[in-house]
Amino acid sequence: MEDHSSRAVRRVIAEMHQNLGKQFSVDEMARTALLSKYHFCRVFHRVTGVSPGRFLSAMRFQRAKHLLLATSWSVTDISHHVGYTSVGTFSARFSSSVGVSPSSFRRLGRSLGREDPYRQPGPTRPDPADTTGPTVRGQVRALPGEAPDWIFVGLFPERIQQGRPVSSTVLPGPGPYLLGPVPPGTWFVLAHAVHRRRPATGTRPLLVGHHGPVTVGVPSRSARADLTLRPMRTFDPPVVHAAGLPSLPRTG
Secondary structure, eight states: OOOHHHHHHHHHHHHHHHTTTSOOOHHHHHHHHTSOHHHHHHHHHHHHSSOHHHHHHHHHHHHHHHHHHHOOOOHHHHHHHTTOSOHHHHHHHHHHHHSSOHHHHHHHHHHTTOSSTTBOOOOOOOOOOOTTSOEEEEEEEEOTTOOEEEEEEEEESSSSOOSOOSEEEEESSSEEEEEOOOOSEEEEEEEEEEESSOOTTSOOOEEEEEEEEEEEOSSOOEEEOOEEEEEOOTTSOOOOSOOSSBOOOOOO
């Protein structure tokens, strides 16, 4: 059963979903949550792992990716639909967060002939990890009954799959992974995948997993981080970066 804090954050996320084009302020979010501004920010970060602003931005880019692949809307129209008044600002932030420009994302998606409009284009399988430097390694597991397909595993500075990962790899299924070389620092190991089997609804649920923070550096030259994939939940930050894997809309 959810506590008061989780219910408050759920209300705010639902409001974000319904009004992605609205210019939300933290004060407005706090009023929706029925919490003070300071307490709301702390609670939201505790429940989701990221700030309210970062979560909202990720939701906007996730929606923009869907619109780029599933509609013929112009980039300008899409930018306004998800809350940006400047198409230049939208394009720059989309490129930084997703890894390619909006027009390139649309072109790559269509050239790959994605039959599922939520599939996102991305790079080919990363090169094998360099084990001469610090590494992060572990096992990716799946819950009973889950059948993940092509698992992306990446190392990020925050608990959100956004921007270029520090190191990444793609697995054909559950099993061991190795990331490296990893620069000294504190990182989050994040993964996502989809079911091999497509349900009757026509879309395959997104599976996610995370571990962290993980600290790598002297004297510890490596770290271990095991992950268990599970269905994505309302409080999980959206997957923003293009990783060559599907990205489904959040379902609450």
